[in-house]
Amino acid sequence: MNTVTVRASRQYDILIGKGLLPRLGTLAGKLGKARKVCVVSETTVFPLYGQVVTDSLAAAGFCVVSYVFPAGEERKNAQTYLQLLNFLAENRLTRSDLIVALGGGVTGDLAGFAAATYLRGIRFIQVPTTLLAAVDSSVGGKTAIDLPSGKNLAGAFCQPSMVLCDIDTLNTLPAEVFRDGCAEVIKYGILYDPVLFSHLEQKGLCFDREYVITRCVELKRDVVMEDEFDTGARMKLNLGHTIGHGVEAKSNFTLSHGKSVSIGIAIVSRACRCVDTHRILAILQQFGLPISTEESAEDILFYALSDKKRSADQVSLILPNAIGDCSIVPTPIDQLESFIQAGL
Numbered sequence: 001m002n003t004v005t006v007r008a009s010r011q012y013d014i015l016i017g018k019g020l021l022p023r024l025g026t027l028a029g030k031l032g033k034a035r036k037v038c039v040v041s042e043t044t045v046f047p048l049y050g051q052v053v054t055d056s057l058a059a060a061g062f063c064v065v066s067y068v069f070p071a072g073e074e075r076k077n078a079q080t081y082l083q084l085l086n087f088l089a090e091n092r093l094t095r096s097d098l099i100v101a102l103g104g105g106v107t108g109d110l111a112g113f114a115a116a117t118y119l120r121g122i123r124f125i126q127v128p129t130t131l132l133a134a135v136d137s138s139v140g141g142k143t144a145i146d147l148p149s150g151k152n153l154a155g156a157f158c159q160p161s162m163v164l165c166d167i168d169t170l171n172t173l174p175a176e177v178f179r180d181g182c183a184e185v186i187k188y189g190i191l192y193d194p195v196l197f198s199h200l201e202q203k204g205l206c207f208d209r210e211y212v213i214t215r216c217v218e219l220k221r222d223v224v225m226e227d228e229f230d231t232g233a234r235m236k237l238n239l240g241h242t243i244g245h246g247v248e249a250k251s252n253f254t255l256s257h258g259k260s261v262s263i264g265i266a267i268v269s270r271a272c273r274c275v276d277t278h279r280i281l282a283i284l285q286q287f288g289l290p291i292s293t294e295e296s297a298e299d300i301l302f303y304a305l306s307d308k309k310r311s312a313d314q315v316s317l318i319l320p321n322a323i324g325d326c327s328i329v330p331t332p333i334d335q336l337e338s339f340i341q342a343g344l
């Protein structure tokens with residue numbers, strides 16, 4: 001097992017290894033006094049891992065309740081969020097109790113936002129069960145729900161009390177969902193680490209999961225500790241995301257987040273004429289991820305402008321210069337459509 005410690009507004013450990021789910025109760029018990037735990041999960045994940053998680057928590061002496069919502073990005077909305085808050089209140093969770101987010105990014109975002117706002121904040125544990133959540137959304141304290149106008153537009157910064165990443169859970173992921181997470185993994189290599197990027201090139205989908213997840217988490221840990229509230233260096237983690245979110249929203253979220261980010265990375269790499277564009281496009285294709293879209297630059301721009309990273313009349317784009325070297329480039333809105341067009 002590997003341990004990565006984050007020292008932000010709340011210090012916490014990220015535990016990465018095999019066979020960790022049965023240890024959740026014991027580990028949660030070390031976080032301080034809590035009598036009740038609400039496990040938040042969804043209808044795909046809970047049947048797979050809900051029993052081992054609730055049994056582990058119960059064996060450690062916790063009173064356990066479970067809130068299970070229908071799977072899907074479209075459920076990460078205000079209605080589900082309010083239903084969850086009401087469930088917590090009806091079950092009388094107190095400020096000393098815990099929420100456990102068991103699932104992928106949707107579950108972690110929703111449960112984390114509820115933890116940030118219920119009783120003005122209670123502690124929560126992230127238990128990611130997808131590659132994407134393990135390397136990205138479970139780390140760093142960003143929580144949110146979607147609004148009709150855009151993705152993640154209502155949220156809060158709320159650092160978890162612990163992240164427990166049992167890599168055995170990745171064995172039950174459909175191939176398409178696993179590839180989705182690979183887009184975020186590749187992103188870390190492009191941003192910061194040529195050695196990680198080369199490992200992915202050489203191993204493809206057979207990469208060393210414990211090494212790669214730990215390395216991605218270490219890289220994100222460093223960024224979060226430097227810029228917890230996303231006003232500077234942390235913005236780099238949005239590589240491919242602004243344009244990718246435009247593609248994702250235009251599809252009415254029928255195109256997955258990972259595939260959308262992959263398209264966004266491909267577009268910005270071509271548009272800024274990155275010297276390693278050929279390697280970036282090749283690795284995305286190697287992992288079965290798309291590098292093009294039929295959407296027009298005009299349509300992508302329309303949806304990209306609802307992105308929360310927009311500031312007044314400009315958007316900060318993350319542009320790759322080379323593998324391991326990326327820049328934050330404020331880009332005027334009136335230049336964005338031609339930029340997107342250049343990358344299509």
